Amino acid sequence: MNVFDLSELESRELLEGTEARFVHGERMTVAYWRFEPGVPLPEHAHPHEQVTNVMSGEFDLTVEGETRRLGPGSVVVIPPDARHAGRAVTDCRIIDVFHPVREDYR
Numbered sequence: 001m002n003v004f005d006l007s008e009l010e011s012r013e014l015l016e017g018t019e020a021r022f023v024h025g026e027r028m029t030v031a032y033w034r035f036e037p038g039v040p041l042p043e044h045a046h047p048h049e050q051v052t053n054v055m056s057g058e059f060d061l062t063v064e065g066e067t068r069r070l071g072p073g074s075v076v077v078i079p080p081d082a083r084h085a086g087r088a089v090t091d092c093r094i095i096d097v098f099h100p101v102r103e104d105y106r
Helices: none
Strands: 018-025 031-033 040-044 051-057 057-065 066-070 073-076 083-090 093-100
Touching: 057 073
Parallel strands: none
Antiparallel strands: 018 031, 031 093, 040 083, 051 073, 051 093, 057 066, 057 083
16 A cells, blocks of 8 residues: 655645645556646646646636636546646645656656
8 A cells, every 4th residue: 555645745846836746656646736826827738637626726727718717626627638728816726636647747
């Protein structure tokens, strides 16, 4: 059994104004994000299916041109290769699950 303590995982700043910690399984990656208010997430796409869970705060997410304001309890499934972007409206805590593993996040 693999047990992790998030406070002991390496914290990485992949974008200015963010903090991320990653857990990798054999077939998926879980990302624990903190976004400062106003931080943009540039438009991008990747071959991974992604499930985004907003735990706290408000985040504007755009997927394939459709924008929604997400808040605590919002869950979005982003298909593989879908263009998406976003912006933190407030301080946010977000959990993303990716399948397959995000090797670029190792």
